[in-house]
Amino acid sequence: MLKHPAFHIDLTTCTGCKTCMIACKDKNDLPVGVKWRRVTEYTGGHWVSRADGTVTQDVFAYYLSVGCNHCEDPICVRNCPTTAMHKDESGIVLVDATKCIGCRYCEWACPYHAPQFDPALGMMTKCNFCIDYLREGKAPACVAACPTRSLTCGEAEDLQKQWGDSVTVAPLPDPAITRPNLFVTPGRTAQPAGSSAGRVANPEEV
């Protein structure tokens, strides 16, 4: 089993197909409304219509698949009043169902929207890195599902060696807030963190 699991997303190949979301929903039998993994579409650019009937543009769009980044400094854990939200020995952030009261403070605190409230259970649920699969030596459902091989996982130290320090692209938050175990390879049109060149184009989906 991974000792210090982390995710990597390659924006040069991710087409936003959302197979990771459905594989996660299927494996964890999640109802509509509960999304342990979300794919954000970030889109921007402008059009200019010219007198000759032609148009020019600088349009861009890319997708970001994010579940829980099992952060080094998880703000959800810091903000949990009951200690239900905790980090296990390998750094996976988990909800202790015997302690969670469903107050949703973690949901409000997390800049990645990782903790998801399940109204039927009355408590928080979230990505657990498919810890059962990791124990069997298998990849998490989302990673094993990725048709374009854009979403991968591994030891954080190995990913850092392979991909360098975690790069952050818009609209991801400042990594200093939580120190996520997420490594990103930007694509051709990736915008820097904090950029206002684009906007989240699918707020209803994430």
Place this chain on the structure above:
Amino acid sequence: MRELGTVESVGTGRRDLLKFCAALGGIAALQTGGGLLREASAAPATSAAMAAERIVTTSCNVNCGSRCVLHPHVVDGVITRIDTDSSGDDSYGQHQIRACLRGRSLRKRVYAPDRLKYPMIRTGKRGEGKFRRASWDEALDLVAARMKDIQARYGNEAFYLNYGTGALGACVSKSWPPADTPVARLMNCWGGYLNHYGTYSTAQIAFAMPFLYGTGANNVAADMANAKLVVSFGNNPAATRMSGGGIIYDLIHARKESDVKLIVIDPTFTDTAAIADEWIPIRPGTDAALVAAMAWVMIAEGLLDQDFLDKYCIGFDAAHMPEGVPATACYKSYVLGEGPDGVAKTPAWAAAITGIPPETIIRLARQVAQAKPCYITQGWGPQRHFNGEDACRAIALLAILSGNVGIQGGSTGVREGSIYPPFGKFPTLTNPVKDSISVFMWTDAIFRGTEMTATRDGVKGTDRLKAPIKFIWNYAGNALVNQHADINRTTEILADDTKCEMIVVIDNHMTSSAKFADVLLPGTTNLEENEFSTSDAISVMPYMVFGERAVAPLFECRDIYTICADIAQRLGIREKFTEGRTREEWLQWVLEQTRQKFPEAPATLADAFRQGVMKVHLAGKPFVALKDFREDPQAHPLATPSGKIEIFSKRLWDISHTWELLPGERIAALPEFVTEPEGYLGARRKQFPLQLVTFHYKQRTHSTYGNVPWLKEVAPQELWINPADAGARGIRAGDPVRVFNDRGASFIPAKVTPRVMPGVVLLPEGAWYEPDAQGRDHAGCPNVLTSLRPSPLAKGDPMHTSLVDVARA
């Protein structure tokens, strides 16, 4: 679909020459076996944690152009999870056939609340959706009685198998091609049925390409790795070939290998454009104008591959024209303004039509001409237009002008090719009826069947139809309503049960087509069947999936073979239909046929299910289409009258002078830009200013999976509209809007996005039609807006040639 070519591939070891068949969108057979590296990937080991869990191997058999491996987990007879291929080390050529989001949601489709549970017989008016429950005996007795009655009054030509692709890629439980289905076998045992030609996917390109090349073949997508530039017209494999074992992965892998530059030309910044190097937006239906201007630049700057044109082609210039036509009817005269229209096809001319700046056209022409080899590909969007027969030939022409045909890393400019595995076929016998209509014209054949002729309506096999359609078999298809055009007119035609007298629908769910059934029969899904399937579009790794039944048939559902056999019984032809075999015995028969072509295939059903997936690895360089022709055109002529590439087609010239055409229709012998009555230059645009393009969407495969809430949640149905067009109408992101024309209206939220060019709106195809009392749709089903008027030559569906307007709802 017929075989389109032969692949020669160089092996790594003891045997070098392998011959496989390559085909465009069809299944072909192995020519010689042996010398194959193959890997069997058994089903994954059962999880130790769940002793009662059974994991089986099967596939997703829908019409997406891929075929993915699925591993349903079954506990106590219930599917609890669906995994996909995780075998091996995922090295390319033996890579994992990872299912897309739809396949991973399949259990929600199997267990959908609207699953058809028992046979039903219509009680209300046709299309009202009012039925009563019936026994299988009563329902099948009624079907057989109506068959005999209609046959006696109208003959077998009045029976029609409607296009349906809901069960695709399998052996026995398959709904497409219609001639290969158990329904066809039943009808062939009983006198036959009215055929159709073409598909809703490819009507124009499949009809047109033989005039240019005699074939529709192309290099496989993996060959992009050997190109210096890839130019893709209206081709979005990130949505249309989503499988992790299929074309999108072939493309991504090729670009990782070679870093080849990818330019996407499309009205939309597609999900493929999101990973491309450049996006060039183009107005729908104007591809041929862009190509003509690129040809103008190539002529002006001396960038043509003149040697290739002289040696392999006819029709480019006056010196290479067929007998009996004016020399100025050549393509060069057309481009230079020396042809009948007298208009020079300059970049400035094309710019005003396509919306692409002249400097971009000039730069693109130079890039294509100079980046040899250049891989040019087109999807099926450009051809699904009223002028699609011209657009698809024009795009292919770029590969010809630049001399890229028949070489490694080049292309024919058609859609990327595929390699298909050797496999047996369930025999459906021969249809004694030769009469055939275009796949798109069955609604006409209902209300004016005997008026339809060869030269006006494209009827084949007879000069004039002998009978109107009186009986429709609609098996695993939603083209009866949802996926056909102009739904309001279509349902009006269907609602009159004095015209088409009997409609039998066999399906899994209460679709909009199912609501128009007279007898509605519940079919099984392939997860309730033992069934084999084969790979669809793929570059270097054809495969077979030996699917084992995951769960018993739900409710009273029956498989199509059993249904047809029980009807055959009532017609007195059961023995003829079954030849004494059960469904499983036919699967065994198919295995034996397969082993004759491919001895490595498993011998028994038990072996097959144990094996699960059989991947065939093709060693050597990726398949090149028309390689033989390029190397020796005399020894390997094309299947055209001249044996050469026919840029000018004398056959089309003759058709254009003999067929009856309506105003606004034109059949061009050259791949030239032909204006569309409902296109950018059409007069109707004064009334309806926006061009509507429908597109394949990750939520569904056409309409299949359109009832899965998970998929609707992660990929909702929306109308894509540019901020400029939205702003002019006071529309903001997420606002409910009405998209409409004089054929109908649909209500849907707006996605205001710069990813669609100004003047164009997009609506994903396949959403399940939800009419109100006025026939206005509330689900975003685009076919309330599309036209029943077929394209002039192929008589195909022009689903992307519709003008609309949009307003806040």
